[in-house]
Amino acid sequence: MPQMPKRVKFRKSQRGVARGRSTKERYNGPIRGFSHRGNYVAYGDYGLQSLEGGWLSAECIESGRITMTRFVSGEGRYYLRVFPHKPVTSIPAETRMGKGKGEPEYWAAVVRPGQILFEISGLPEPAARDCLARVAYKMPFKCRLVTRRPSV
Amino acid sequence: MATSVSLQAQPRTGSGSRAAVKLRKQGLVPAIVYGHKEANISVAVSAEELDRAIRVLHARVLDLQLDGKKETVLIRELQWDPFGRTMLHVDFARVSESDRVRVSVPVELRNVPKTTGGGVLDQPLHTLHVECSPTKIPEAIRIDITNLTLGAPIHIRDLTLPEGVKVLEPPEAVVVQLKLPGVEPVPIAIPTEPGTGPEVIKKEKKAEDEEE
Numbered sequence: 001m002p003q004m005p006k007r008v009k010f011r012k013s014q015r016g017v018a019r020g021r022s023t024k025e026r027y028n029g030p031i032r033g034f035s036h037r038g039n040y041v042a043y044g045d046y047g048l049q050s051l052e053g054g055w056l057s058a059e060c061i062e063s064g065r066i067t068m069t070r071f072v073s074g075e076g077r078y079y080l081r082v083f084p085h086k087p088v089t090s091i092p093a094e095t096r097m098g099k100g101k102g103e104p105e106y107w108a109a110v111v112r113p114g115q116i117l118f119e120i121s122g123l124p125e126p127a128a129r130d131c132l133a134r135v136a137y138k139m140p141f142k143c144r145l146v147t148r149r150p151s152v
Numbered sequence: 153m154a155t156s157v158s159l160q161a162q163p164r165t166g167s168g169s170r171a172a173v174k175l176r177k178q179g180l181v182p183a184i185v186y187g188h189k190e191a192n193i194s195v196a197v198s199a200e201e202l203d204r205a206i207r208v209l210h211a212r213v214l215d216l217q218l219d220g221k222k223e224t225v226l227i228r229e230l231q232w233d234p235f236g237r238t239m240l241h242v243d244f245a246r247v248s249e250s251d252r253v254r255v256s257v258p259v260e261l262r263n264v265p266k267t268t269g270g271g272v273l274d275q276p277l278h279t280l281h282v283e284c285s286p287t288k289i290p291e292a293i294r295i296d297i298t299n300l301t302l303g304a305p306i307h308i309r310d311l312t313l314p315e316g317v318k319v320l321e322p323p324e325a326v327v328v329q330l331k332l333p334g335v336e337p338v339p340i341a342i343p344t345e346p347g348t349g350p351e352v353i354k355k356e357k358k359a360e361d362e363e364e
Binding site: 004005006007008009010011034035036039040049051073074075076077087104113114121122146148149150151152 | 206207210212227229230232234235236255256257258270272273274275278333350353
């Protein structure tokens with residue numbers, strides 16, 4: 001099952017500006033700024049870094065998680081670095097304007113360029129690269145593999 | 153042991169983000185030198201040389217050549233761009249041989265366990281905070297995990313450290329261990345049907361209000 005918060009203060013949230021990559025999907029322009037937190041590999045040896053911004057649905061995170069589980073089973077460990085905190089609402093098709101905000105449809109994580117989405121450890125680099133490439137294929141953003149930063 | 157590398161620095165006059173951007177376009181990295189109760193000096197160093205010193209030579213202590221003067225400095229802080237590709241700014245702290253410095257040193261695992269017993273390698277600590285002389289900063293703390301077994305983790309107290317190096321983490325902290333897969337918490341899965349979702353936190357009504 002996709003992830004979602006256990007308890008929330010409010011069922012619906014304001015939308016913000018991020019909606020999608022393509023101009024057609026954008027509402028008020030793409031998500032602004034870069035990820036200034038969660039932008040380096042912290043737990044594993046290799047990470048998958050998003051190069052674009054937008055909403056990452058809980059289903060996408062779950063599909064990436066399943067891919068990693070199947071790949072690393074019994075060998076390495078993986079880490080999820082994003083969580084879908086944001087409820088996204090929608091109104092049914094062929095509904096007249098008005099009558100208030102729609103009902104929560106799905107949960108999403110707000111991702112800014114530079115955010116590390118997944119991390120992996122305990123695997124050699126070729127295997128980690130192969131695993132994260134499979135995960136990247138399922139992501140709605142362009143991604144790249146990153147390693148740990150040199151410690152100073 | 154981290155090698156001491158020589159780096160050419162030039163003083164810079166402008167301050168602020170615009171001046172820093174101009175410097176970076178010229179292939180320089182803005183930096184500052186401070187410490188030892190002397191005046192702070194704003195400098196710029198070659199991005200290429202600095203990158204080589206950090207990534208290739210794993211240098212921690214540098215000999216900074218500034219206006220014909222040599223200063224021994226420690227790389228105290230390094231700022232990266234959001235993608236972690238380029239270095240934006242460096243802090244150099246003046247050090248002398250008699251000082252004790254606190255730095256983080258990476259942990260390197262050597263070999264593979266003989267028998268895993270169905271366990272998965274788990275490394276909670278990838279870097280260790282150590283206190284030592286600036287000339288004796290180890291390049292890495294190397295751990296041989298050939299004899300690592302399930303249920304017998306390697307703690308800080310079990311490590312063989314170079315002379316004069318003190319680890320600041322608690323001695324009982326686990327550095328590396330073999331863990332059974334599936335012990336880690338599985339992401340929360342809440343069955344959802346249309347109309348149901350997470351519990352909404354509501355304000356509790358005061359007992360007094362109810363009585364009234």
